[in-house]
Amino acid sequence: MTIYLDNNATTRVDEQVFAAMVPFLTEFYGNPSSMHSFGGRVAQSIQTAREQLADLIGALPSEVIFTSCGTEGNNTAIRSALATLPDHRHIITTQVEHACVLNLCKTLEKQGYRVTYLSVDSKGMLDLMELEAALTGDTAIVSTMYANNETGVIFPVEEIGTLAKSYGALFHVDAVQAVGKVPLHLQASSVDFLTLSGHKFHAPKGTGALYVRRGVRFRPHLIGGHQERNRRGGTENVAGIVGLGQAAVLAQANLGQMESVKTLRDRLEEAILQLIPDTTVNGQGSPRLPNTTNIAFKYIEGEAILLMLDREGICASSGSACTSDSLEPSHVLRSMGLPYSILHGSIRFSLSRFTTPAEIGRLLAVMPPIAAKLRALSPFNAEDQGWIAERTEALTHK
Amino acid sequence: MWNYSEKVLDLFYHPLNQGEIKDEQESGMAVVRGEVGSIACGDALRLHLKIDVTGDRIIDAKFQTFGCTSAIASSSALTEMVKGLELDRALGITNRDIANYLGGLPEQKMHCSVMGQEALEKAIYSYRGLTPAHEEEEEGALLCTCFAVTANRVKRVVQENRLTSAEEVMRYVKAGGGCGTCLSAIDEVIESVLQPQPLTTVQKIGKIETSLDGIRPYLQADGGDVELFDVEGDRVSVRLKGACGSCASSLATLKDVIEERLRREVLPSLVVEAV
Numbered sequence: 256m257t258i259y260l261d262n263n264a265t266t267r268v269d270e271q272v273f274a275a276m277v278p279f280l281t282e283f284y285g286n287p288s289s290m291h292s293f294g295g296r297v298a299q300s301i302q303t304a305r306e307q308l309a310d311l312i313g314a315l316p317s318e319v320i321f322t323s324c325g326t327e328g329n330n331t332a333i334r335s336a337l338a339t340l341p342d343h344r345h346i347i348t349t350q351v352e353h354a355c356v357l358n359l360c361k362t363l364e365k366q367g368y369r370v371t372y373l374s375v376d377s378k379g380m381l382d383l384m385e386l387e388a389a390l391t392g393d394t395a396i397v398s399t400m401y402a403n404n405e406t407g408v409i410f411p412v413e414e415i416g417t418l419a420k421s422y423g424a425l426f427h428v429d430a431v432q433a434v435g436k437v438p439l440h441l442q443a444s445s446v447d448f449l450t451l452s453g454h455k456f457h458a459p460k461g462t463g464a465l466y467v468r469r470g471v472r473f474r475p476h477l478i479g480g481h482q483e484r485n486r487r488g489g490t491e492n493v494a495g496i497v498g499l500g501q502a503a504v505l506a507q508a509n510l511g512q513m514e515s516v517k518t519l520r521d522r523l524e525e526a527i528l529q530l531i532p533d534t535t536v537n538g539q540g541s542p543r544l545p546n547t548t549n550i551a552f553k554y555i556e557g558e559a560i561l562l563m564l565d566r567e568g569i570c571a572s573s574g575s576a577c578t579s580d581s582l583e584p585s586h587v588l589r590s591m592g593l594p595y596s597i598l599h600g601s602i603r604f605s606l607s608r609f610t611t612p613a614e615i616g617r618l619l620a621v622m623p624p625i626a627a628k629l630r631a632l633s634p635f636n637a638e639d640q641g642w643i644a645e646r647t648e649a650l651t652h653k
Numbered sequence: 654m655w656n657y658s659e660k661v662l663d664l665f666y667h668p669l670n671q672g673e674i675k676d677e678q679e680s681g682m683a684v685v686r687g688e689v690g691s692i693a694c695g696d697a698l699r700l701h702l703k704i705d706v707t708g709d710r711i712i713d714a715k716f717q718t719f720g721c722t723s724a725i726a727s728s729s730a731l732t733e734m735v736k737g738l739e740l741d742r743a744l745g746i747t748n749r750d751i752a753n754y755l756g757g758l759p760e761q762k763m764h765c766s767v768m769g770q771e772a773l774e775k776a777i778y779s780y781r782g783l784t785p786a787h788e789e790e791e792e793g794a795l796l797c798t799c800f801a802v803t804a805n806r807v808k809r810v811v812q813e814n815r816l817t818s819a820e821e822v823m824r825y826v827k828a829g830g831g832c833g834t835c836l837s838a839i840d841e842v843i844e845s846v847l848q849p850q851p852l853t854t855v856q857k858i859g860k861i862e863t864s865l866d867g868i869r870p871y872l873q874a875d876g877g878d879v880e881l882f883d884v885e886g887d888r889v890s891v892r893l894k895g896a897c898g899s900c901a902s903s904l905a906t907l908k909d910v911i912e913e914r915l916r917r918e919v920l921p922s923l924v925v926e927a928v
Contacts, residue, residue: 556695558721562665576695577721577762583799583831584695595693632671632725634699634717635692 258614261570262455263404263432263547263605268498269457275501276459279494287491288482297493304500308464311503312449313440320465320483321496325431326355328450328465329398331476331487332427333359336396336448337368339472340425343395347424349373349381349410350590351403356429357586369393377591379408379538386415390422397426401433401449405574405587405603406538407547409433416445425471431455435506436513436544447471453495457607458502462495512608517545520606523615524548530623533637537588537601546606549588551597554636555629560602563625569618572603596635658756661726668725670715670732674701681706687776689768694800694827696720696765698728700772704740704780711735711743723755723762730754731769740777746770747813748825763825767810796838799831804842811846819843852920858884864918865891868911872897879911882928889915890928903927 259267285294287301302316309316322328333346333356348360350372360370371389373381381399390397397419402409412428419426427448430439435456441449446468453462467473467486479488528534533553552560557575564571574585576599583589584598604618630636657665676684683704690697696719703713714732718725730751735743748766752758758766796804810816810825819839823830829839852860858881865879872878877897882890891911897903904927912925 554692554719556720556724559665559725562662562722566666575721577724595691595695599692599695632668632717633719634688634697635719 256568258567258569258617260604260606260610260614260618261572262607262610263407263603264572265454265460266457266607267609268454268459269502269505271505272458272498272501276494276498279497283493287493288480301491301493301496304496304503307500308503311439311507312434312451312466313438313442313444314466315442315469317484318441318466318469320467320486321491321499322463322465322487323461323492324463325353325429325450325452325455327476328431328448328452328463329353329355329427329429330359331465332448332450332467333363333396333398334476335467335472335474336425336427337363338474340395343393343424345369345371345391345393345395347371347373347386347389347394347397347419349375349399351375351379351405351587352398352400353404353429353431356398373399375408375590377593378541379403379406379587379591380541381410381415383411383414383418387418390418390424392423394419394422394424397424399428401428401430402437402544402547403538403587404432405585406541406549406591407432407544407605408538409437409542409544413445416447420445432544432547435502435510436546438510441466441468453499453502456502456506458499459495461492462499464499509608513545516606516608516610519610519612519615520546520548520604522612523604523606523618524550526619527622530619531626534626535597537591537593537597546610547603548605549601549603551593552600552602552626552629553596554633555600555626557600557602559629560600560625563629564602564618564621567617567621567625569621572605574601574603575599655722655759655762657722657726657759660730660754660756661723661758664726664729664755665722668729670729670736671717672701672715673699673717674703674713674715682712683780685776685780687772687774687779689771689775690720692719696724696768698724698768698772700728700731700769700776702735702776702780708739709741710739711737720765720768721762723758723765724768726755727751727758727765727769728772731773735773740780743773744777746773748810749814760821760824763814764827767825796842797828797831797835800827802826802828804838807839807842808846811843817843817847854884857919860919861889861915864915865911867918868914871910872906875900877906887920887922887924889923889925891925893927 283297285297287294287298305316305319309319346360346368348356364370373385375381399410399415401412416426425447426445428446429450431450431452434451449466451464454460473486475486477488482488482491524536527550535551537549537551557573558577561573574588576584588598588601674684683706685702687700699717701715702711705712714735716728716732718728734754748770751766751769796802796807807822807828816822819829819836822828822839829836861881876895878894880892882892893903907925907927915923
């Protein structure tokens, strides 16, 4: 049986979500733009989904634009801000954003924009003074995460937004990891744009939305027909949108359950720190999402841990260099300035409302022997750091 | 997820020869180790060898590895491969051999096999009191500062594995995999290795003779033979003998077989003619 502890990567589609979608893949296949009532019925269900999603994030239905994914939302928001403020050539973001923001910013730099990448401290937290120092009248947009996908660290969104506003900049939040896990009241916030993605909270992949505050000028990214009130061309992913609406209803109803998810997460963290020596929690001490923990197992390597867990049917993830093509460990943990012994051996466990105490119990039963087995193989340990220090110094003093 | 071979997974889940070899001061035996990598790079190997001094042979090998699935499997494979080998034969093991033993490695993981080969060489050289070849390589200027890789080391891996792109080099020794500043420098190293040094006439003649020796058995099987007559610049004159001299398809033999082969093995610009 699979024990799925990788919910920040993606989540299972809730059965009720799936059930709500099915009629729109079979019976009600009309195009919502059509003039006949067969299509009109479908248009009505999109409107319902829009209201359901708006409810979850504390927004007006008209402030919701359905998209295909988080990447689309993030790209659309940043590009729209730049298009509506053509005299502003400066963007502020952070070093720990998702690739779809960082790589977009790199592209924009090549096009002549100036980008400030704010740093984070060893707990993954931003320095608001650094933000304020970076803001100028030329800043078009400040774009930050709500919560980090790897560590779960939550940024002080309201403070960031207030500062951005005081310099006349727009404020975009990538809330892909936060929606459905923390309560949001966007109408009473300083957020201008907010990106969310359905598959992170039990809707299907290929669904998402961008919140655009009422009154904020907007330029569409996909130019097409009049769908989404001319703000996003393309025939609607009707079944997906209906599923996203249903997932929003369920997320709202289950928000209280996040407290028990947090209890399970805390139990997992405490037990691992207690059972396995030389472990630390990355981002500990900062406000964090209730479902995420990122644990460093010193002196062993993340990919090897994942393969050992995989054999036990447990799914987790790692920012270790060996899990990617890049050869460099996680940009998030590197930005936090953590030592190499932590960078290469960190594992993210991300829970959901479907995670059971028995599953966490199983993880806690297999994790200590896995760590012990890999540590027995490793030439490094807490006593023998000589080689580590020597070799690392050789690399860093170049 | 990486596409690991059965053998890689088997040696990862059930590693053979893990641990250290303690030096018990046994008479006639020497215990040495070779260390490569670092925690900063994300993988490191400490290889332990027990050597029979009179037989100049590896009696036992063990490993300690910090690294991913394929790093652990490569280390374990290496220890299996070298046990019982004479030192000179062990030194002949290349990273390719390790990868082949494992039933192949994903391209991005080839550096795991390189690590094994280097640790082996380091251990044996340290036993013999020599400076390992790649220690000398480490003497040169750093090409990739992110992963502390010298130009000499890049050169060697390019030569040994016939690499043709910076991306491949990255997968073998990680150079260029960090900030990417050195990528064009890696391109230059590859170019310098691939670029054949101009041959002297004597070298050219030697190579042509060797190449012709390879063709000769086929010609002899048909009752013919070939002899090098003269070499002038890129012009190679040969004398077709026996049946070949009078064969109707001798021109085809000359161009399609001999010239093609000489171009491939000696110099692409060669032109072959019969005298």
